[in-house]
Amino acid sequence: MEGTIFSIIPALIMLILVLLTRKVLLSLGAGIVIGALLIHDFSIITALKEIGAIFIGIFVSGGEWNTGDLLLIGFLLLLGVMTALLQATGGSRAFGEWMIKRIKTRTGAQLMTPVLGLIIFIDDYFNALAVGQIARPLTDLHKISRAKLAYFIDSTSAPITVLSPISSWGAYLIGIIGGLLTANEVTDYQPLEAFIKMIPFNLYALGSLLLVFLVAYFKMDIGPMRKHETRALQEGEVLDPDSGKVPGDLSNVFSSHEKGSIYHLLVPIAVLLIATITSMIITGIYAISDNVTLLSIFENTDVNLSLFIGGATAVLIALIFHLQQDKPKAQTSQLVFEGIKTMLPAIYILLLAWMIGTIIGKLETGEYLANIVEQANISSSFLPVIFFLIAGVMALATGTSWGTFGIMLPIAAEVTVIADVSLLLPALAAVLAGSVFGDHCTPISDTTILSSTGAGSNHIDHVVTQLPYAIISALASAIGYVIIGITHVALFGFVSTFLLILGCAYVIHTLLQKK
Template sequence: MEAFLNWEYMPLIPPLLTLLLVIITRKVGISLGAGIITSAFVIANGRFGEFFTLIIDSFLAIFIEDGGLNTWNAYILIFLTLLGIMTAFMNMSGGARAFTNWALTKVKSRRGAGLVTGLLGIIVFIDDYFSALIVGQVAKPITDKYNISRAKLAYLVDTTASPVAVMAPVSSWGAGIMGLTAPLLIGAGMTHISPFQSFMYMVPMNFYVIAAVVMMFIVIIFKFDIGPMRKQEDLAINEGVLRDKVPEFAEQDEDLPVHEGSGASALIVPIVALALTVIVAMYITGAMEGGDWSVFTVMENTLITHALLIGGIVGLVLTLVYYFKHTKNDNDFSGRHILLGIKTGFLAMFPAMLVLTFAWMIGGLISELGTGELLGTMVENSSLSVALLPAVIFIVACIMAMATGTSWGSFGILIPVAGEIIISLGETELLLPTVAAVLAGAVFGDHCSPISDSTILSSTGSGSDHIVHVMTQLPYSVISALIALAGFVILGLTTSVMYGLLGVLGGLLIVFVIVKFIYRPVAKQNA
C-alpha cells in the first residue's frame, strides 16, 4: 500500500477529489471533510496513528502557531462574529431599514442596484477580505429590494474583491507582490526597474482581472444571466429573493423586532467608522512593523487581521450606541433582545466560520502534501516553447490556486519558479508577462475554488449559499479565463502588451455581440 501512496502524482488526488465532490454533492462541509481525511491519509502513508495526529494537529494549527495564538485565523473568526452581531443590532435598531429606504430614493432599478454594488466593490480595494464582507453587507438591502438574487450579489462582491485588490499598488496585495518580484528583478539584471514600477507595468497584463471586471459590467448592464445564475435570477425575479435556499437564517432575521423611526445613520455611521478605523489601523500597524511611515512600506507590513479586529470592535460599539439610543423608550425591546441579537448574529456567521475552519485545515494539509510544488516542478521540467510560457504558467496557476484554495500560496510557489525559468533562458523581456500570468491565473483559481477563504467570505457577506455562489460564478469566470488565455498566448508570441490587450478586448467584443444581439434576458426584469 505504501508503494501506491508514494505514487508521484498522489499529492494531486486529495484536492481534485474535494473539487469533484463539491460539484457532485454540492455539500461543502462533506467535501472538505473528505478532502481533509484523504490528505491526512496520504501524508501518513496509511498509518492510522499518524493519520489521527495529523487531523488533530491541522485543527490546532488554526489557532496555535509557534506555541502562541495564531492571530491571523483567530482574529478573522472574531471579526466575522462581530460583523454578524453588528448586522443583527443594525436590523433591530431600524438602521438597515432606514438605509434601504434612503438608498431606494437614489437607486431606481435593478441595473442601478447592480452598478452601485460593482462600483462600491471597486472603491473598497484596500483588502479582499474587507471588501468581501463589507460590500455585501452594505449592498444587500438594496439588491434585495430589487429582487437581485443573493448568488448574483455574491458574484458582484467576489469579482471586485481579490481581482481588484491584486491590481491596486496601495493595498495589502500590491505590497506583497512587489516583495516577491524584487529578487527576480535583481536576478534578471533589471535593477533599473523598481518593484513599484514592475507592479505598474504588470497591471495592464493582468488579463483575467480586466476580462472579469468588464464581464461583470456586461452582466449588470445587459442582464446576462447564464447557467445556474439564470435559474437563481429567475427565482428571485418571479418569486422573490429566496436567500439561496437557506430559510433558517431568514426566519432568525424575522424573529428580531425592528424599531420604527430610526435614521440611516444607525447603519452608515458604524460601517463608515469601521472602514476608517481599519484603514487607520492598517497604516499604524504597517508603520510599526516596518519602521517606516512610507505608504508602500506600510502596505507591505500591515497587519490586516489586527486592523479588522479593531475596526470590528469600533463598529460594534457604535452600533450598540445607536441601538440603545433608538430602543431605550420602545416597549417592544427588553434586556432579552440583547442576548437574542448576540445569538442571532453569531448563528448567522457560524456556518461560514465552520467552512472557513475546514478550508484552513485542508489548505494546511495540501501544503504539506506538496501539491503546489509538484505542479511547479512539472512546469519547470517541461520542454515548452518560451513564447507559450506565459499562457502555460497561467493555466498552471489556475489549477494550483483552485486546488489549493489560495492565490497567495500560488504566488509564493510559482512566481520564483516562473522567474527562474525565464532568467535561466535569458528571455528577460518575458519576465514581467510571466509573473503577470501567475497573478492572473492565481486570482482565477482563488476566485472559483470552493475552499478559497475570500470566496467563502464573499458568500458569507452576501448571505448566499456558498456552493450556489461557486457554481453560479463559475461560467463567467471560465469565459473570462479563456479570454485571458488568448491574451497571454498573443503576449508571449509578440511580447507586446498592446497586442495582448487587443486580444482580450476582441474576446470581450465577441461576448458583447452575443449578449446584445442573440441573448434573451430572464423574463419580468425591470431596468
C-alpha cells in the same frame, strides 16, 4: 505520496464531491481525511492524530496563540453581531428605502455593487465583507439574488486588490517582485515600476472587472445564475429556500425598529471603514523601523488585527444606537446570540478550508504542479499562457492565491529570464492572473468564502454561479496571453482579451433577448 501525482487526489476528490453533493463541509472533510491518510501511508491512527494536530494548529502554533486566525474569526463574529444590530435598529431597512428612491432601476442597483468594490481596494477581505454590508439592503429590495451579489463582490474584490499597488496584496507582491529582480540580476526595473508595468498584462483581473459591469448592465444571467435570478424576480426569493441557513441572513428572526434612520447603518459602516484603515496604517508604521513610506506601511500592516479593531469599534457604535432607541424590538443578548449564530456556517467552512490547505501543503501539491512546468520543454512564446493555466490549476487545488504567488512567481522568473527575459513581466503578471482565476473557481478560497458571507449567500450556490463567468474571462485571457507571447506587445493581448469578452457579452445578450 508527497510531491507526486498522488498529491492532487485530495483536491480532486473534494472538488468532485462539492459539485456532486453541494455539501461543502462533507466534501472538505473527505479531502482532509484522504489527504491525512496519504501523508501517513494509510495509517488510520496516525492520520487521525495529524488531523487533530492541524486543527489545534489553527488556534495554537509553536506554543503561542495563532492570533492572526483568531482575530479573523473574531472579526467574522463581530460582523454577525453588527449585522444583527443594523437590522434591529432599522438602519438597513431605512437605507434600503432611501436608496430605492434614488436608484430606481434594478440595473442601477446591480451596477452600484461593483462600483463600491472598486472604491474599497485596500484589502480583499475588507472589500468582500464591507461591500456586502452596504449593498445587501438595496439588492434585496430590487430582488437581486444573493448569488449574484456574491458574484459582484468576489469578482471585484480580488481583481481590484491585485491591480492596486496601495493594497495589502500590492504591497506583498511588490516585496516578492523586488526579491526576484535582485535574485535574477534584472536591473531594468525597480519593484514598484515593475508592478505598475505588469498591470496591463494582468488580463484576467482586468477582464473580470469588465465582465462584472457587462453582466450588471446587460442582465447576462447564464448557467445556474439564471435560475437564481428568475426565482428572485418571479417569487421575490433572493435565496434558494432549500439552501438552508446562510451566513449573515437574519430574515424572520426579529423585526426592525420602526423609527430607524439611515445613519443607524451608515455611521457604523463609516466607523468600520475609518477605524480599519486607520488601524492598518498604524500597525504598518509600528512594524517599520525606518524608511516609512505609504507602500511600506501596507506591506507591513496587520490586516486581521485592523479588521478586528474596526469591527469592534463599529459594533460598539451600533450597540449605542440600539440602546438609545425607545422600546427596542429585540434584547441585546438575543441580538448578540443571533448575530454570532449566523456566522457559524462561514466559520465552519473557513476552519475546514484552512485544514485542507495545510494538508495540501504537506502533500506538496503546489510543488508537484510547479515542477511539471519547470521540467517541460516549451517554446518561450507560450510561457505566459502556460504560467496562467498552471497558476489557475494550483490556486484551484490549493485554495490560496498568495500561496500560489509564493510558489509560482520565483519559478516563472527563473524560467523566463533564461528563456526570454523580454517576457518576464508578462509571465509574472500571468501568474497573478491565473492565481485569481483559480481563486474564483475553488470553494476553499478565503476570499470566495468571505464573499459568500458578505453577500449572505449559500457558499456553493456562489461558487457554481460564478464559475461560467470566470471561465469566460479565463478563456479570453488565455488567448490574450498567446498573442502577447508571440508579439511581446501588451496592447495586443489587452485589446484582444477585451474584444473577446465584449463579443461573448454581445452574443449572450442577443441570445437571452430572443428567449
